[in-house]
Amino acid sequence: MRALAPLRRLARAVESDLWWSFTRSPTVVISALVAVAMIGSAAFAPWVAPHNPFDLATLNLLDAFTPPLWLEGGDPRFPLGTDDQGRDVLSTILYGARISLFVGFCSVLFAMTLGVTIGLVAGYAGGAVDAVLMRIADIKLTFPAILIALLVDGIVRAILPRELHDRIAIWVLIFAIGISNWVPFARTVRGSTMVEKNKEYVMAARVIGLSPARIMWSHVLPNVMGPVLVIATLQLGFAILAEATLSFLGVGVPPTQPSLGTLIRIGNDFLFSGEWWITIFPGAALVVMVLSVNLLGDWLRDALNPKLR
Amino acid sequence: MPLLDVRNLRVEFPTRRGTLVAVDDISFSIEPGEVLGVVGESGAGKSITGAAIIRPDRTARADRRRRDLACDGRRIDNLPPDRMRSVRGREIGAIFQDPLTTLNPLYTIGRQLAETMQTHLGLGAKEARARAIRWLEEVGIPAPAERIDAYPHQFSGGMRQRVVIALALCAEPKLVIADEPTTALDVSIQAQVIALLKRLCRDHGTAVMLITHDMGVIAETADRVAVMYAGRIAEIGPVREVVKHPRHPYTEGLMGSIPPLSHRVRRLAQIEGAMPRLTDIPSGCAFHPRCPRAFDRCRRERPELMATDGPSRAACWLHDRPSRDLALGHAA
Amino acid sequence: MLAFILSRLLQAIPVMLTVSLISFAMFAYVGDPVTIMLGQDYTEAQREALVRELGLDQPFFVQFVEFLENVLRGDFGLSYRLGRPVADLILERLPATLELALTAALLALLVGVPMGVYTGLYRDSWLSRLFLTVSLIGVSLPTFLIGILLILVFAVILGWLPSFGRGETVAIGWWTTGLLTWSGIKALILPAVTLGLYQMTLIMRLVRSEMLEVLRTDYIKFARARGLPDRIVHFGHALKNTLVPVITITGLQLGAIIAFAIVTETVFQWPGMGLLFIQAVANADIPIMAAYLILVALLFVVINLIVDLLYYAVDPRLRSGLAATSGR
Numbered sequence: 001m002r003a004l005a006p007l008r009r010l011a012r013a014v015e016s017d018l019w020w021s022f023t024r025s026p027t028v029v030i031s032a033l034v035a036v037a038m039i040g041s042a043a044f045a046p047w048v049a050p051h052n053p054f055d056l057a058t059l060n061l062l063d064a065f066t067p068p069l070w071l072e073g074g075d076p077r078f079p080l081g082t083d084d085q086g087r088d089v090l091s092t093i094l095y096g097a098r099i100s101l102f103v104g105f106c107s108v109l110f111a112m113t114l115g116v117t118i119g120l121v122a123g124y125a126g127g128a129v130d131a132v133l134m135r136i137a138d139i140k141l142t143f144p145a146i147l148i149a150l151l152v153d154g155i156v157r158a159i160l161p162r163e164l165h166d167r168i169a170i171w172v173l174i175f176a177i178g179i180s181n182w183v184p185f186a187r188t189v190r191g192s193t194m195v196e197k198n199k200e201y202v203m204a205a206r207v208i209g210l211s212p213a214r215i216m217w218s219h220v221l222p223n224v225m226g227p228v229l230v231i232a233t234l235q236l237g238f239a240i241l242a243e244a245t246l247s248f249l250g251v252g253v254p255p256t257q258p259s260l261g262t263l264i265r266i267g268n269d270f271l272f273s274g275e276w277w278i279t280i281f282p283g284a285a286l287v288v289m290v291l292s293v294n295l296l297g298d299w300l301r302d303a304l305n306p307k308l309r
Numbered sequence: 310m311p312l313l314d315v316r317n318l319r320v321e322f323p324t325r326r327g328t329l330v331a332v333d334d335i336s337f338s339i340e341p342g343e344v345l346g347v348v349g350e351s352g353a354g355k356s357i358t359g360a361a362i363i364r365p366d367r368t369a370r371a372d373r374r375r376r377d378l379a380c381d382g383r384r385i386d387n388l389p390p391d392r393m394r395s396v397r398g399r400e401i402g403a404i405f406q407d408p409l410t411t412l413n414p415l416y417t418i419g420r421q422l423a424e425t426m427q428t429h430l431g432l433g434a435k436e437a438r439a440r441a442i443r444w445l446e447e448v449g450i451p452a453p454a455e456r457i458d459a460y461p462h463q464f465s466g467g468m469r470q471r472v473v474i475a476l477a478l479c480a481e482p483k484l485v486i487a488d489e490p491t492t493a494l495d496v497s498i499q500a501q502v503i504a505l506l507k508r509l510c511r512d513h514g515t516a517v518m519l520i521t522h523d524m525g526v527i528a529e530t531a532d533r534v535a536v537m538y539a540g541r542i543a544e545i546g547p548v549r550e551v552v553k554h555p556r557h558p559y560t561e562g563l564m565g566s567i568p569p570l571s572h573r574v575r576r577l578a579q580i581e582g583a584m585p586r587l588t589d590i591p592s593g594c595a596f597h598p599r600c601p602r603a604f605d606r607c608r609r610e611r612p613e614l615m616a617t618d619g620p621s622r623a624a625c626w627l628h629d630r631p632s633r634d635l636a637l638g639h640a641a
Numbered sequence: 642m643l644a645f646i647l648s649r650l651l652q653a654i655p656v657m658l659t660v661s662l663i664s665f666a667m668f669a670y671v672g673d674p675v676t677i678m679l680g681q682d683y684t685e686a687q688r689e690a691l692v693r694e695l696g697l698d699q700p701f702f703v704q705f706v707e708f709l710e711n712v713l714r715g716d717f718g719l720s721y722r723l724g725r726p727v728a729d730l731i732l733e734r735l736p737a738t739l740e741l742a743l744t745a746a747l748l749a750l751l752v753g754v755p756m757g758v759y760t761g762l763y764r765d766s767w768l769s770r771l772f773l774t775v776s777l778i779g780v781s782l783p784t785f786l787i788g789i790l791l792i793l794v795f796a797v798i799l800g801w802l803p804s805f806g807r808g809e810t811v812a813i814g815w816w817t818t819g820l821l822t823w824s825g826i827k828a829l830i831l832p833a834v835t836l837g838l839y840q841m842t843l844i845m846r847l848v849r850s851e852m853l854e855v856l857r858t859d860y861i862k863f864a865r866a867r868g869l870p871d872r873i874v875h876f877g878h879a880l881k882n883t884l885v886p887v888i889t890i891t892g893l894q895l896g897a898i899i900a901f902a903i904v905t906e907t908v909f910q911w912p913g914m915g916l917l918f919i920q921a922v923a924n925a926d927i928p929i930m931a932a933y934l935i936l937v938a939l940l941f942v943v944i945n946l947i948v949d950l951l952y953y954a955v956d957p958r959l960r961s962g963l964a965a966t967s968g969r
Contacts, residue, residue, distance in 0.1 A: 139656055139659070141893075143896070143900075143937075143938075143941065144896060144897040144900035144901070146900050146901065146903070146904075147900040147903075147937065150903070150918075150919070150922055151930070151934065153922065154921070154922035154925070154930055155667060157922070157923075157925055237780075237781065241781075241783045244783050244785075245783050245784065245785060245904055248783070248785045248904070248907075249785075249903070249904065249907055249919055250919075250923055251919070251922055251923060261783075264785070264786065264789070268789060271789065271792070271793060271797065272797060276793065279789065283786050283789065283790075286783065286786065287778070287781055287782055287786065290781040290782075290783075291777065291778060291781040294777065294780060294781050295777070298777075363866055394865075394868050394869075394870065394871075395868060396868070397865065397866055397867065397868035398866065398867040398868025398869070399868055402866075402867070403863070403866035403867075405859060405862070405863060405866075407859060410858065410859035410860060411859045411860055411862075411863045412860055412863070413860040413864070413878050413882065414860075414882075414957070414958060415881050415882055415885070415955075415956065415957060416878070416881075424869060424873060424877075425867045425868075425869065428867075428868065428869055428870060428873070429868060460957045460958070462957075462958050473863075476863075476867060477867070480867070480868065
């Protein structure tokens with residue numbers, strides 16, 4: 001009987017409003033499929049990609065600047081062409097997408113953890129603590145995320161010697177992007193926490209003597225996760241774009257681990273001499289990825305919005 | 310000739326769980342100058358009936374209607390949008406429940422009054438303003454010449470509803486549909502506002518369709534009353550009759566559940582069960598599962614409003630001689 | 642009203658102080674200015690002289706106060722990399738960035754608001770769907786990619802517009818403007834569109850969603866029930882209520898534009914503050930970074946103040962100091 005429980009839950013999920021709203025809209029289904037396909041192939045890039053573009057031994061400068069398959073001079077070995085060093089563009093895209101997604105996910109996770117914690121504390125503690133935290137949030141909001149991310153990155157870059165910085169650059173980037181995006185999470189969680197705080201089950205828990213941390217974690221948090229998930233999805237698109245922008249500017253990921261943004265920057269130099277594919281294909285991949293994430297986020301927000309039901 | 314003649318009004322909403330029938334084929338009429346109360350529990354379809362008549366929502370989200378509505382002898386259900394617009398406000402006015410959200414917070418009340426009159430009566434700005442001040446006076450706003458430039462949030466709830474009444478009446482309509490006009494107000498203010506509405510409508514000869522779940526208000530104010538249940542009219546008749554001698558078991562139950570002031574009762578009478586979900590209306594008479602006097606025909610056939618032994622009409626097979634005899638015969 | 646302005650100004654002070662503190666902390670603890678300025682070979686005497694000149698041997702608080710004094714006088718120190726006074730560098734570049742930012746903001750507003758209103762009112766028309774699709778793509782496109790694509794189409798393929806630089810500029814006092822020359826205007830078009838596109842789509846979506854919310858309210862329903870013509874309902878009642886929250890967001894967006902100018906200036910090699918800043922970040926040129934930070938913070942504080950004032954002027958509920966939700 002217990003083995004049937006997950007099946008029953010699946011059956012319930014399929015019947016739920018969420019699923020109905022999901023399958024209702026073909027755009028959403030397509031974007032979900034695209035997102036899954038991209039994430040999957042990017043995550044498993046080493047196995048999926050036809051070449052390893054970073055294995056110097058396999059590169060041949062004679063292969064450089066090969067146009068895509070369908071143009072004159074194309075080579076079926078490199079379906080999307082090669083760049084200035086003979087690297088297969090398709091493979092670089094896959095590896096690059098992997099980095100972009102990794103940074104994107106991690107920074108959103110970081111922002112979510114930070115924001116949710118601050119929100120819980122502010123909402124539950126109330127009073128002066130809340131006022132101070134929200135003031136900080138307000139101040140933070142007046143500064144665009146890009147600026148803060150740039151600043152953090154710049155400071156770290158100035159402090160650490162170059163090799164050390166290169167090694168931990170990805171984590172610095174994750175930290176920088178994450179710390180510039182925590183406020184939406186904090187605001188929403190704080191609002192919900194304040195609402196839940198006054199409900200009876202919380203008062204009951206307090207009377208029993210549960211610690212505030214315990215109450216926040218097991219009782220308030222589950223009620224708040226819905227909107228948090230929506231924000232997370234929407235922030236993911238933004239985080240990916242932020243990383244791409246920073247890498248494009250040259251202050252993101254180190255050149256040894258190029259993300260899609262880095263690829264675009266490299267390819268930009270060859271735009272005028274006619275080898276457009278080196279920059280356009282990574283650009284297209286970036287747009288498709290962010291687009292599908294945004295579509296999913298939009299759908300999720302509408303589906304979970306009680307006012308629209 | 311009746312002022313408003315509604316025949317076979319039906320409002321449905323297609324939903325995922327099946328078609329929701331909010332108003333199920335009802336017919337009634339309102340005479341010029343009369344006050345018709347429409348009473349019933351929440352969800353009985355009262356507000357939707359009012360809305361169906363004037364259709365204030367441009368975004369008619371998925372509802373199909375079959376109806377035949379005539380106002381002053383002219384069909385209004387099949388008018389093109391701009392013709393319908395001139396009917397709204399000018400011939401049929403509306404008052405909604407919550408005066409705070411009904412008034413635009415960014416406009417002065419003077420401006421909102423003036424623009425209504427300028428639209429329908431073709432008045433110039435100065436004249437409209439002068440009339441607006443007079444209207445404010447009529448509805449009992451003190452110092453109207455100064456208050457005319459005030460914003461809605463600067464008034465109390467009762468004052469605001471008076472402004473709303475002025476807004477509804479300023480284009481001099483022949484009929485006003487008042488949807489729960491006092492529900493959002495304090496009890497002490499309710500009486501004042503109702504009295505005001507009653508007086509103004511009598512003075513201007515305006516008919517009123519008063520929608521509410523508060524039987525007391527109906528008893529005080531209405532000439533006739535229609536009792537709605539599950540999207541249908543259960544009983545309709547002069548207010549005294551319906552209150553003192555209800556002809557439908559549902560109305561009986563309703564009246565019995567109101568605590569009387571004249572004598573003490575041990576327990577308030579209750580009607581068993583609850584109103585059915587509008588996607589799942591029972592066959593035959595919608596009330597039969599809860600009716601203490603239901604018999605066979607009630608389960609099978611839906612009763613139409615029929616004559617009773619008094620001035621009211623009720624949708625109940627008990628008033629159909631042959632069925633009743635049959636039923637009593639059975640019981641006996 | 643005066644009290645309101647004063648309270649806002651007072652709130653701004655701790656913000657500015659905090660930002661200045663952070664900037665100064667960057668100076669004090671990040672990197673070693675002496676090494677950077679003097680290079681690899683220097684004598685002990687040179688080092689000591691420089692330390693004294695820069696005041697680096699003083700306690701933290703004294704240095705901070707001196708820093709503040711300098712800042713208030715407009716002296717932000719010398720650029721580590723270029724050796725020139727930071728204040729001069731910034732003044733040179735400021736007009737370029739401001740012209741670009743304001744043009745982009747204007748573009749975003751003039752196109753975004755009407756599009757938003759249209760898609761809010763006529764949500765099912767094909768034009769609305771087109772706008773929405775375009776906007777969705779617009780939100781998913783990074784600014785730099787838009788710039789690259791525009792350059793590809795208009796500069797490389799069509800050759801109509803220049804792909805970098807400001808064109809010819811005319812100097813008026815210390816301000817240099819590109820608006821008075823034809824080549825200057827041509828050079829401004831692509832960067833302004835690039836910078837403004839993202840904001841335009843954001844504004845459009847915001848206006849649309851606000852419009853949809855407003856159209857669902859009771860007072861709109863009541864206005865229609867009173868038989869007011871669509872024109873008055875939509876452009877009188879609905880629009881006015883929609884624009885109030887839009888004002889706040891737009892004002893904040895101006896800040897975002899100035900930040901995103903960094904990217905646009907990089908793509909188009911536009912000689913503005915953004916380009917200066919990014920070069921500073923890449924070279925760990927702290928004085929420029931610190932100055933940029935303080936300047937930008939000042940700008941944001943001023944923008945916020947103006948937005949608050951506008952909000953105050955437009956929403957009568959704020960003027961009477963009453964919370965609108967409580968009825969007496």
